Amino acid sequence: MSSRSYTGRHYAGRHRVQRRARTPRALSPGFVLPTVAAAGLVVTATGASMAESATTQPFELTSSQSAMVRTQQAADVETGAELANRRQDASIQSAALQGRTEAKVRAARAAERRAAQVAKAKAEAEKQAKKWVRPIGVWNITSGYGWRWGKNHDGIDLGAPTGTPLSAMSKGTVIGAGWHDSFGYKVEIKYWDGSISWYGHMSRIDVTEGQEVMPGDRVGLVGNTGHSFGSHLHLEFQRTTASDTPLDPVPWLKDHGLW
Numbered sequence: 001m002s003s004r005s006y007t008g009r010h011y012a013g014r015h016r017v018q019r020r021a022r023t024p025r026a027l028s029p030g031f032v033l034p035t036v037a038a039a040g041l042v043v044t045a046t047g048a049s050m051a052e053s054a055t056t057q058p059f060e061l062t063s064s065q066s067a068m069v070r071t072q073q074a075a076d077v078e079t080g081a082e083l084a085n086r087r088q089d090a091s092i093q094s095a096a097l098q099g100r101t102e103a104k105v106r107a108a109r110a111a112e113r114r115a116a117q118v119a120k121a122k123a124e125a126e127k128q129a130k131k132w133v134r135p136i137g138v139w140n141i142t143s144g145y146g147w148r149w150g151k152n153h154d155g156i157d158l159g160a161p162t163g164t165p166l167s168a169m170s171k172g173t174v175i176g177a178g179w180h181d182s183f184g185y186k187v188e189i190k191y192w193d194g195s196i197s198w199y200g201h202m203s204r205i206d207v208t209e210g211q212e213v214m215p216g217d218r219v220g221l222v223g224n225t226g227h228s229f230g231s232h233l234h235l236e237f238q239r240t241t242a243s244d245t246p247l248d249p250v251p252w253l254k255d256h257g258l259w
């Protein structure tokens with residue numbers, strides 16, 4: 001068979017090496033591939049082929065050679081498949097490992113952020129709890145601390161209508177809430193810094209002894225009860241709970257940013 005007579009069919013369908021059931025013509029005993037067809041082509045007994053380095057010379061495959069090629073190809077395919085599988089497995093494991101590591105890092109960062117938020121909220125809450133506020137919205141001093149009517153006036157008087165709300169000045173505990181002959185309805189609060197305030201002449205008490213209070217919490221209302229002439233708050237500060245040891249309210253209020 002001449003290359004000329006083969007060329008038509010060869011290029012039409014067989015050169016590109018489709019798998020064919022029947023033995024290709026190229027493997028028939030004594031068949032010589034045309035030069036152009038042989039270039040870059042290895043044909044196996046089953047008709048499969050693979051690109052190889054081009055040769056410009058015609059060649060012939062014996063049955064043992066094609067068997068070797070087939071065996072080698074099969075081995076290569078198997079090895080390649082195993083390698084691909086192993087690579088895929090390793091890739092999956094690596095991805096899973098990396099995924100777990102990233103998840104751990106994300107979780108740790110999220111935990112840090114939450115902890116920081118909690119700490120910040122706690123610090124802010126503490127700051128709010130420890131702030132100081134005036135006990136009454138109206139600040140109308142009608143009588144100061146000091147000598148008055150032949151005796152010491154132990155606090156300051158703040159004139160306000162009966163029913164005006166009275167607030168706790170900071171975070172603290174109610175250490176006294178009830179009637180007193182001179183002070184009328186009276187509330188005593190010990191604050192977080194040890195300070196003690198007395199509110200006197202109240203018309204109503206809204207807290208009980210032992211109750212925890214926060215700055216601005218309502219503890220009762222202004223009144224005119226006890227030894228009082230006109231509705232007002234008597235505000236007094238004490239050094240200790242043990243005895244009646246009044247402090248000058250002005251320096252205390254200045255120290256607490258309320259004057």
Ligand SMILES: [Zn+2]
Pocket residue numbers: 143153155156157233234235
């Ligand atoms: Zn007073």
